[in-house]
Amino acid sequence: MNARDEILARVRAGLADRGTGAGHPVDWVYGRATPLPDVLGRFVERCEDYQARVIRVAAPDVGPTLVRVLRESGITSAVWPAGLDAGWRAAVLAAGVTVIADDPPLTRRQLDETGGVVTAARVAVAETGTIVLDHAADQGRRALSLVPDFHLAIVRGDQVVSDVPEAVAVLRASIDAGRPLTWISGGSATSDIELERVEGVHGPRTLVIVLAE
Amino acid sequence: MSVIAPDETRRTPAPPPGTFLGMPAFPVNAEQQLANAQLRANLARATATIRAKRALRVAEVPQWEDLRAAAAAIKDRVLANLDTYLLQAEANLTKAGATVHWARDGDEANRIVTELVRATGATDVVKVKSMVTQETDLNEALERAGIAAWETDLAELIVQLGHDRPSHVLVPAIHRNRREIREIFLAEMGRYGTPAPPGLSDDPAELAGAARAHLREKFLVADVAISGGNFIVADTGTLVVVESEGNGRMCLTLPDTLISVVGIEKLVPTFEDLEVFLRLLPRSSTGERMNPYTSMWTGVTAGDGPQNVHVVLVDNGRTRALADPVGREALRCIRCSACMNICPVYREVGGHAYGSVYPGPIGIVLTPQLRGLDSAIDRSLPFASTLCGACVEVCPVGIDFPKLIVHLRRLVADRERTEPGLEPAVMAVGEWAFGQGKHLSLVERVAEIAGRVFGPWRFFRKLPWPGSLWTSGRDLPVPPRESFRHWWKRVKP
């Protein structure tokens, strides 16, 4: 017998005691919102708890805000996913930031030498201070938001949900479309040395979220 | 700390000699570990920190108990229909462009992975922390094949460079303090890649910086990565890796070939079920509302990440556990490590005493089922508990540890009755307990409970000095049966 058949046979033999009925009902209602008095306020508070910086701006001010944040952070070149807002791109270009397209695809070394990356996000979770990327065209493939040391993410207010269950419900469509997902809660961190939290190990050491309302 | 001379015949740092299975039974190991004051101090501090964080984050979720009940029910559903979900996962993974392999045991898993790596021509692989590849001792199998496997989780790196073994599921270097880590980095990093900066201090941020620089070079050139998986979603074929540092993302994203080695019990039925586990796991394990990074991928995504994707589904004793209607509950485990952080026995003896990649309460109920009861270490594990029940309170999937422990002790007793030639694990526990006055406070609890199953006479027939003094000087053959619970109430943090 090959390994597959043998493991399946062992499973079935091991479960000889199982009945035929459905069994093991799960007493849980999926996709519920967690009641929060102020979803966006909670999102900001929780992100900051994880040392991410959040800047709340009116939607039309996103372009100038990007320019300001990149300048303050000393980022002179940034990877720019193909599907990210052209108006924001123009604003950043006009401010003298070098905008780098992933076409042809950047090598790992090129990404490592790039100052930062700007992306959108698919959904954000208030209760946990999380943004989730599904790596659609306005976010770019996974390596873009991983290798550069600075990540600026733009989240629309209407993308912020209360808690994990609502986010999972939103993300079902991305999964069905075969997209990978990256859940990001604050910056990279480790507690491996005496349980002391250290920010910034391998992922981008700086995460800035621009929340556009 | 002694510096170990490099072995020129090897590509990676040599682990300590011997195997887990060759280790003596729990009492002997525990005794050695108890003598290590540094280990106990490190452990006490670290587990106290993490317990406090967990308690804080759990208290924030009003539905916590409902979530635990749902998680237990979902996992029981998976186990009761494991064949169906495995086939569903296989079909969805295949449809998404992944190649699925099946491994009956550790050797078969190692063989499959070695052949897959060889086929790429790579001689180095980067690894994301994975418990199942520790079970199979994959790194050493690869080393024998001339392939260097580099651990990229900071704690695993500390363990690997330190020629050491992990001692905790979540924080494998929990037994090391910052000064020891600095020494390891200074002595070893340069032998295997980018060296630690010469002026390296023992500041955790600087140590993490040295690891970043050391590993970045490996991430930028690696062609093959090996990962585990926290969950496999049956209805989509999605794999999930939960992590903190970003080393997981690096491994899962940058190389062209990704080989994920996953236990067959890691399934969840639907993508929606993740809403339950993603709320329970981070709060239970690191005491965070959410861990910094979670990656999910479904086979191959064109133009994004690895294009050569493999999943190895590993049995390695899981079907043995599944076949025990009482014992199978241990397969619900999502490896959060909350049970070891709360365990008074673990806290005193540390992870190495268990001779198992899974220490603490989960180790003593899972490992003897995965490996069977042939070795003295496996027969002694179910006795490394006081049945205080603290683990039951924190386990996010509601494993009933006392029930499993008592059940396994009965199996051990039956085995030893029918095979009289076996080294009696229970006897060993009893002698250790009462033969060493200084361990009495810890071990009377362990042995006392063993006494519930076997009757006290088994312990008191032939106690060596000074245990004999202890027994003759007192009326009670065993500590009062309720003493531990009272003790626990008193000293509970």
Ligand code: SF4
């Ligand atoms: S047994 Fe429960 S508490 Fe222990 S590691 Fe597994 S899930 Fe966590």
